[in-house]
Amino acid sequence: MKSRLFAAALTLVAVASPTLAQAQRAPQPVVLVRAGNLFDSEAGRMVGPRDILIRGERIAEVGEALATPEGATTIDLRRCSVIPGLIDAHTHLLLEQKGGEGLSDVAARDHVVQGDVYRALTAAGRAREYVEAGFTTVRDLGNSGRFLDLVLERAIDDGRLVGPRIYASGPGLAPAGGQMEPMPNDPHDLVNGEYRIVTGVEDARAAVREAIARGAEVIKMYPEATPQRTRLSVEEIRAIVSEASRHGVPVAAHATSDASIREAVEAGVTSIEHAYDVSDETLQLMARKGVWLAPTDPSLEMALEFTRSWPQQPPREEVEGHLQGGRDRLMRARRAGVRIALGSDLYFPYGPGRGAGSRATLDGYVEAGLTPTQALQSATWEAGRLLGDDGLGVVRPRAFADLVAVEGDPTEGLSPLRAPRTVIKGGRVVAGEIDACALD
Structure with missing residues (x-):
């Protein structure tokens, strides 16, 4: 009986093979x-x-x-x-944080009230907004539950959804507490639902392998995780970068203080996200090591849009003054020779949509002092090189x-x-x- 079944299976393969071969040879559009x-x-x-x-x-x-x-x-x-096609190198398709909410409030809503299915369906709408604004590729950096970004990526790749090409990280590798506000009680395990908490050097290496095994094309890590006071150790940071490098995967570091930025750069990360408080000396180190900066600063128009929902909207001059520090940092980085890649980091409600927010971030770069051409390059040539794919950001x-x-x-x-x-x-x-x- 087994031999007859095996023979029948071979016959089916023989019959099907020409059809498969013809499909593989079908002319491309x-x-x-x-x-x-x-x-x-x-x-x-x-x-x-x-x-x-x-x-x-x-x-x-x-x-x-x-x-x-x-x-x-x-x-x-x-x-x-x-x-x-434009590229946004810092997005959060699965995250939306409303005014007055902490990240623990957002996680509770996403995990306990609405759930993964609702969250993914909402993200699908945001994905369409990106391509409608001309963004055909994004790098999605965590705050996406347990690998929901990779599920969304697959649905787009399979043609089930319209959206940009996604380079996803899965849960960010973080110190204890992640980016959640300190919570004496976490009965729904919200921290571990959003972050991969690292508990030592060998665990750091294991976390990298876990993410890559699930399909991550980039590793997101948090040398620091404000508002938490916890930080990854220098040894853990180096272990993450070393293990990712062994697998040929880039590392994006969420780093806002000069000390954490320097530790990440010295460890060999691919990019620094945010860098709100960075010295000229550290920027020069980034330039020497070829580390990209993704300056996640809004334009004035975006900032004014965000503040319209506040109980008392601040004067335009006050908003501009608040933006000036980021603008100065961007131009100091440019003068130091640091490579700049567009990163919007937009996760607040924004009326015109997520893709429009990415475009408006480019306006912010021009307001800071980049030329329109340099801003365009940050969202094409530079972002493509950051993602490590020669097929992106060029014609x-x-x-x-x-x-x-x-x-x-x-x-x-x-x-x-x-x-x-x-x-x-x-x-x-x-x-x-x-x-x-x-x-x-």
């Missing part, structure tokens, strides 16, 4: 995009009209007046400028076919980014209109 003006993100300049030939989800060729291959679909964007052969069409020249001012006309991710139009920029 071919698309020719005609751009009126193309942004070279590496050089930091517009290079004029270009044609972009796409096969499947990758760019095959970029040139002038390319011939249209037989059977190709043509997307006419000659009335618009085309930039690489060139073998890169992902992620393109955004806007009216006007975004290197002269970022206002064109406010209304993307066409958004292409992996060779497919995912937002806007196909013919929005066609010549009459």
